[in-house]
Amino acid sequence: MTLMALSSTAVVQAAAWGYKEIADALHAVMEADRTVYTRLIVNRLQNQEKVITASEHWKDDKALVLPAQMFRYGSEMVAEKGANFSYSLLSLWPVNKQNAPKTDVEKEGLEAINKSGAPFYKEETLGGTKYFTAIYPDKAVAKACISCHNDHKDSPRRDFKMGETMGGVVIRIPM
């Protein structure tokens, strides 16, 4: 194969990956890691075997890092590396007020995924930059999710059930 033919094949393959496919792939990895951490570490050690608890003050309490902290520390590290996308975990019923939706698209998306249970995609312009924004339902995949949120003193909602959408993962890619 000539170099020309090789490079045009590469272009065709790259073009098959649109913003949606990239966001979906990133989210698949995030969701898998988040579910594994919550089920095999937090839910098993805290809720089932009662070996150690998870706490937002994990350092002082010598406790496990919360699933949401695990997620944020990862996203901060990705930002430090200068990756060309960002992600966060938000909710219409946030324990931490910082995790409430801020942009119109975040609000619209969280409401939409809450009704449909399916991902939401929209373009938005922030600070003069156009973004592809994807929002995925963040569901209660373990008992630990609902027991902790329903009992948390700062939680504005106390009736979360297994499998329910508790918030959303927002992935933003500059276009």
Ligand code: HEC
């Ligand atoms: C042991 C307690 C605990 C467990 C277990 C837990 N959470 Fe949370 N979650 C929190 C706390 C506390 C925050 C706020 C943390 C922060 O932003 O620093 C939070 C944040 C969140 C947020 C962002 C909005 C908000 O409430 O601030 C979502 C969405 C969320 N959790 C969903 C889940 C899901 C789904 C699971 C299970 C996969 C889960 N949580 C497991 C305590 C918990």
